[in-house]
Amino acid sequence: ILKDSAGAEGKVAYQKAEQQLQELADSPLGVFFDIRGGRMRAGGARALPPNLSSYTKLDQLLDALEPNLVAFAGGVSVVSAKDAVTALNNIKRLNYQARWPVQQSRAESFVQVFVDIATRGISTLSTKSIALLLNAIEALSSDRRGFEKTLQAASMRIQTLAKGIEILLPVVGDDADEIFTPQAVAVIVTAYQRMGLMDKALFTALAGVVKTLPAQDFDAQALSNIANAYSMFEGRDDDMFAQLALTSSTLTADSWNPTALSLFASALVKVGMSESEGDKALLHQLAEMQCAMYASQGARAFSSPANLAQTLSALATAKVQHVRLFTCAAVVVAQHFRLCVGQQAQSGNLLMPQDMNSANKGGKKMANRQDATLLAAKRFMEQATGLDLALIAGALSDAGALQPDLASDMLGHIRRSGLPAGNTEALAAVIRAFGPAASIGAKDSAEVHEFLSLSFSVLPSAALTSVEPIKRVLRAMEEAEWKDGASVTKLTQAICQLKSAQFKPNDRSELEGSMAGLNMPRHLSPAIAHLMTMP
Numbered sequence: 001i002l003k004d005s006a007g008a009e010g011k012v013a014y015q016k017a018e019q020q021l022q023e024l025a026d027s028p029l030g031v032f033f034d035i036r037g038g039r040m041r042a043g044g045a046r047a048l049p050p051n052l053s054s055y056t057k058l059d060q061l062l063d064a065l066e067p068n069l070v071a072f073a074g075g076v077s078v079v080s081a082k083d084a085v086t087a088l089n090n091i092k093r094l095n096y097q098a099r100w101p102v103q104q105s106r107a108e109s110f111v112q113v114f115v116d117i118a119t120r121g122i123s124t125l126s127t128k129s130i131a132l133l134l135n136a137i138e139a140l141s142s143d144r145r146g147f148e149k150t151l152q153a154a155s156m157r158i159q160t161l162a163k164g165i166e167i168l169l170p171v172v173g174d175d176a177d178e179i180f181t182p183q184a185v186a187v188i189v190t191a192y193q194r195m196g197l198m199d200k201a202l203f204t205a206l207a208g209v210v211k212t213l214p215a216q217d218f219d220a221q222a223l224s225n226i227a228n229a230y231s232m233f234e235g236r237d238d239d240m241f242a243q244l245a246l247t248s249s250t251l252t253a254d255s256w257n258p259t260a261l262s263l264f265a266s267a268l269v270k271v272g273m274s275e276s277e278g279d280k281a282l283l284h285q286l287a288e289m290q291c292a293m294y295a296s297q298g299a300r301a302f303s304s305p306a307n308l309a310q311t312l313s314a315l316a317t318a319k320v321q322h323v324r325l326f327t328c329a330a331v332v333v334a335q336h337f338r339l340c341v342g343q344q345a346q347s348g349n350l351l352m353p354q355d356m357n358s359a360n361k362g363g364k365k366m367a368n369r370q371d372a373t374l375l376a377a378k379r380f381m382e383q384a385t386g387l388d389l390a391l392i393a394g395a396l397s398d399a400g401a402l403q404p405d406l407a408s409d410m411l412g413h414i415r416r417s418g419l420p421a422g423n424t425e426a427l428a429a430v431i432r433a434f435g436p437a438a439s440i441g442a443k444d445s446a447e448v449h450e451f452l453s454l455s456f457s458v459l460p461s462a463a464l465t466s467v468e469p470i471k472r473v474l475r476a477m478e479e480a481e482w483k484d485g486a487s488v489t490k491l492t493q494a495i496c497q498l499k500s501a502q503f504k505p506n507d508r509s510e511l512e513g514s515m516a517g518l519n520m521p522r523h524l525s526p527a528i529a530h531l532m533t534m535p
Helices: 007-026 028-032 058-073 081-097 101-120 127-140 144-163 165-172 182-194 200-210 220-230 238-248 258-270 277-302 305-317 323-347 361-383 386-398 404-417 424-439 445-457 467-480 485-496 507-518 521-532
Strands: none
Touching (some): 081 127, 238 277, 277 323, 305 361, 305 386, 467 507, 485 521
16 A cells, blocks of 8 residues: 555555565564465454454463564554454453463553554544543553553543534434444543543533433443543533433333442432432432332342442432332341351351251252352352441431341441441441440440440541531531540541631531530530631
């Protein structure tokens, strides 16, 4: 092509490329290539091997791609940017097999080369290909600093396409790769959000794109991922969220899954879409969707403790008291605890039969169902973190669905696993859940009080440098009527460090109301005086 289209200059370039190719073929590295008559066969070093998706072993995949790396280093590779993205996603698919440092190092070298190829041709990539590229980088890289050039180039390419979408739509038609889809937007914003890159220009451009997309193109996963990413973006677009909320109401129950539902409910609450009657009606509808999943799937609808914690916590924060959902969740969690504790007791009792074979077929089916239920309970308990159980306990307590036995079991597990350092949301949740028992002299109240006080004492001061976390914890103490002098003193010191510029319109009145409800004037008087001096 160079020889025919670029005259003498092209002929020189063509001959140079052929010479490099021959030198490579004559070198020890020539064993990697299948060269016939001075030409590399399709599928050799110049192009990707066929059927990459058929590979099931990472080492075999990398072996097949090795000639492409050698050709790239020799300057004779013609792998396109789109093919490079294909290679990256197949490496991502099998990367879980890289257990040893030598495998991980080898895979990383391949990733770097194919990312470089994709970056050089980023202007030729469609939004779908860019989405796949970003998804692969996010999944394969532990340090994004090595890919900053690619991330910047991808952002610029996406913004260019976003700005030209009104021009592109009538020209390229509905089947063009350049057209944005909700799924592509979701993958793009999620990748940037997970890598901690809240690119204002990019997110603003894509918010405009989302508002142009037809509602029927959205599925629950794309909708929830977009909402979740934008809920962490300071310059969020209220009109876009209103459109997402309207679109979500058109999706049927079978469109949702527990992960999508928990992400979307949490995102709505984070952006403040929980105050109006319409907002609460939408959250109530999402709760109904979760109940519908429970009716059809049983305990599997609550198989992920993180999803359950996120859903219940969002609804509790929005004060959406869906009795059936909270009751079902409490029953399932209590069953998980009961089965796991019972299994431990059985395995430790030498007098308890460890293997009971039923003589009839029906008995075997029952045993299989019991085994599946026990396995689900074990999996739930293994996955549950202290944060998950704290949020679940706090939400169930707010809904009046936390029974004493379940509360005792959950508190024991939280004490063993611990709360995440500096997380005021988890601390507030355990105060709301267990504070009432510590304040009314119930059974084991001294131990509960000691646990809450200790959890507060290890909270780093850096976690209380803004108004919102202080309000959250103080409100929880007021609602639970839990009083602890050292904890309140710590809050007072934090309030006295706040500046007037940090306050939103209602923050001061909310703080004063919580302090009045807690009724500990001796400990809170410095904080009250500090608030009084503010304009």
